[in-house]
Amino acid sequence: MQPLRIAFAQIAPRLGDLDANLARHLELLEEARRGGAGLVVFPELGLTGYQLQDLAAEVAMRLDDPRLSRLAAASAGLSAVVSFVEESGDHRLFIAAALLEEGEVRHVHRKLYLPTYGLFDERRFFSPGDILRAVPSRLGVGLGLAVCEDFWHLSTPQLLALDGAQILINVSSSPGRDLAMASEVGLGTASSWRTLMRTYAQLTTSFVVFCNRVGVDESISFWGGSEVIGPGGGAVFSAPMFDDGLFLADVDLAEVRRERIALPLLRDERPELVGREWRRLVAERAGLAPDSTAEAGAKDGLDVAAESAPGRPIGFRGAPGPATRHPAAGPSKGGAR
Amino acid sequence: MTGSTQSGRSTAARPASTTGSDGTSLFELPPELAIDTDVARRVIAEFIRGQLRQAGFERAVLALSGGIDSALVAYLVAEAIGADRLRCVLMPSGSSSPASRSDAEIVVADLDCSSEVVEIGSLVDGFFGTGTTPGAAGAEGLEASPLRRGNFAARMRMAVIYDRSVTWGGLVVGTSNKTEALIGYTTLFGDNACAFNPIGDLYKSQVRQVAVAIGVPEAIIRKAPSADLWPGQTDEGEAGFSYPELDRLLFWRIDKRRSVEEVVGLGFDPAFVARVDRMVATSEFKRQVPPIAKLGPRTTGVDYLYPRRRPGSARG
Structure with missing residues (x-):
């Protein structure tokens, strides 16, 4: 004791x-x-x-x-x-x-x-x-x-x-x-x-x-x-x-x-794994890496794709264009973080 | 929980009681509005003691109408600081029902607190006039609507209770409940005027629940709520709703942030929802301090933000 x-x-x-x-x-x-x-x-x-x-x-x-x-x-x-x-x-x-x-x-x-x-x-x-x-x-x-x-x-x-x-x-x-x-x-x-x-x-x-x-x-x-x-x-x-x-x-x-x-449990914690994934999340939120769960067509740093329409400016980089990510992006998050 | 002493009466949470001494139901309690009355009483008692201590007061005064809200507050104050430090002021006017006064007297007798009666009929009549004799308002005052007279009476009661705050040396305790405040069923600077309010976050159904637990006489719990501004008036008759139904709707819309579509999905009538939403929106001003035009570098309530009771502010 x-x-x-x-x-x-x-x-x-x-x-x-x-x-x-x-x-x-x-x-x-x-x-x-x-x-x-x-x-x-x-x-x-x-x-x-x-x-x-x-x-x-x-x-x-x-x-x-x-x-x-x-x-x-x-x-x-x-x-x-x-x-x-x-x-x-x-x-x-x-x-x-x-x-x-x-x-x-x-x-x-x-x-x-x-x-x-x-x-x-x-x-x-x-x-x-x-x-x-x-x-x-x-x-x-x-x-x-x-x-x-x-x-x-x-x-x-x-x-x-x-x-x-x-x-x-x-x-x-x-x-x-x-x-x-x-x-x-x-x-x-x-x-x-x-x-x-x-x-x-x-x-x-x-x-x-x-x-x-x-x-x-x-x-x-x-x-x-x-x-x-x-x-x-x-x-x-x-x-x-x-x-x-x-x-x-x-x-x-x-x-x-x-x-x-x-x-x-503490012995089995994986700080290197947690740290790596958190660094990835930080980069995605900062728009420095593609967001793996964002809507298809969303700009980096945003998780919802703005709808493209004639005469309506969208996006922050140059002219409206195709998605900046691979088309097989995950399901919609359906809301802001 | 282990070692918990929540109200001093009981250590275990008790089921909500809505049953009177004769075995019949005292009131209808929607299940989502059920609260632990032991915890409510404990929090409210600490709140009352804290408010008085911070202001440097040992006594309290309240306007006792004979209705459930002010009766419950009287019991809560007596439980928190002792009935000997409470003064109840009964302020009937010509329109008040005699039963209101006798019910208030039952509360005073049961609590054994000090009380006085101030007839406010002469104050109201002095302004509006009586019969064919004009008062301070002139001839026009003789035609005043019941609403004007009712609001005036509520503000006369406010004036009297604040005078009694001085003569009794006690803070004015508020008696407005959450339901009436949310729909704006109050008189601005009248019945909602107070130094602090122990029941302002309890819906009417919850007021009733705590009233049963603390021992408010059953006759007061059973009778139809009334602003008592004119003979035979009842809240539910005047506004066309029932308190259990209104409380439920307000609970889901406000406490639980449900949208109009969602509460309609819960079974509420869309017209009822729209009407109550409008009442809440149009009475927002009654629940807030008046805005001050922002001109200087620091403005009260905007960017000059201090607790009401600062160190050194307590009386005496």
């Missing part, structure tokens, strides 16, 4: 009030330490609140901000994941999650996927990160940090696991919605997340740690329900939905080895 006690800080941050949230973080770090935790996880934007809009620039911190240093110093003897608005030297704003260890900011993950649809408007206010790396930790295993929407993209958990993470940590501010009766927990959002996390844990044969906030920002309510899923895909611990508090859960890190020996 390689026991690790994980503390979930399932809190309701005060919107835009960095000082109050910082004080709460310091309290909970201390409480987690007293409770014997080795890893403490705070939710997405736990230091600032979520629905910031134009407040984002006002609560942003550079990585050399003394408040962040103070938090790092308070995490001595622990591994802590905290989240805030990070301002880069060239004044871009990121939703960041940082791993604090041994009094230092050990690793920073900038949220890669910024949802800007439905009730979300993140891309308006934030810049997306460009780097996804697993990080070694004092816990003796690699950690993979991700923020909320990052886990709605399959490649995120896969890349983190292949890069050496054995614990995938997702920090979230997930707004609860879709009060469906059909859902196992009465909330469509929660059901979707629970499915994702179990699937990722199983497919990456890793622990998945999910810390989601509670409380209310403006119209939206956050549902909590923080969880840790074992590498076999089963929940080890599920925190209550909607309740504010620090929740402790014990996991056996040796489970990762057992699962990976029994089910060597």
Whole structure:
């Protein structure tokens, strides 16, 4: 048994009030330490609140901000994941999650996927990160940090696991919605997340740690329900939905080895195959190579063939003419990507 | 789920109850509109507490009509913050049915919250006049249509409830449901005026479901919904639809983004679909803040975007 006690800080941050949230973080770090935790996880934007809009620039911190240093110093003897608005030297704003260890900011993950649809408007206010790396930790295993929407993209958990993470940590501010009766927990959002996390844990044969906030920002309510899923895909611990508090859960890190020996999915991954096909997709989308599934007659970079008609200019290169691809192109995609 | 405590009453999701104490059906619940009322109550309670905390208020005030919407909101507020912090204001006018007032009084008695009655008939009559005596509107006001009088009464209630917000020291809680907001069956700056609205994303059928779960008196759940602007008026009689049918259509058109052709394929009458689509489109303005002419570098609601409750904005 390689026991690790994980503390979930399932809190309701005060919107835009960095000082109050910082004080709460310091309290909970201390409480987690007293409770014997080795890893403490705070939710997405736990230091600032979520629905910031134009407040984002006002609560942003550079990585050399003394408040962040103070938090790092308070995490001595622990591994802590905290989240805030990070301002880069060239004044871009990121939703960041940082791993604090041994009094230092050990690793920073900038949220890669910024949802800007439905009730979300993140891309308006934030810049997306460009780097996804697993990080070694004092816990003796690699950690993979991700923020909320990052886990709605399959490649995120896969890349983190292949890069050496054995614990995938997702920090979230997930707004609860879709009060469906059909859902196992009465909330469509929660059901979707629970499915994702179990699937990722199983497919990456890793622990998945999910810390989601509670409380209310403006119209939206956050549902909590923080969880840790074992590498076999089963929940080890599920925190209550909607309740504010620090929740402790014990996991056996040796489970990762057992699962990976029994089910060597990661061993059998084909990163060179995936990389090659992704490079092909990128070239096709950029119009640098014929799209193998586009309609016959579609220009490179487009997947629908414009209809040729007298007097109607089509295409972007010279006169309208025959298809630029082989006639045996695949079936129509029937819609835009 | 493990360790879940969703409402404090029960840890397991319960099937929707539509059955009254006498075993008969209280209302018709279209299956696609069924929600988990435990989760709804938990979210709404947090929402109410959060709105008050962020604004620095501990109390709430609402206009209690005797209908199901405001009755449900009263129960939800009482569940969230305690009945002792709620004040219900009953504002009958000459056209209100006596049953509305007695139903409202039953809610107040059941919740044991504070209440007061403000007769608004004199405010409406003072403007439109009575009998052959003109009011502030002049002789023309004596001929005012029921619609004008109804809208005026709704705005007088708004004026009174905002005055009571000051005297009671509480935020005004909205009581409009999603169905009436979507079809525009509200009075602009009248019954839709509020500091926050806990039930504005619940269709009428879902309001009824939560009302059953939280214990709103059955008589209030059973009776025909009415704006109570003139004697004998009912929503369904006036608009010519049934709430279950309307809720279903709105759910598929709006929540589930189905096209006209698709909902007709589900069995909805094309003329009904067209009519409801038109009601939704023509009332869009009622659901939005008025546009401001964009002139300066930063304009409220356009490119000056802050949360309603910023740090330091809370009262007290």
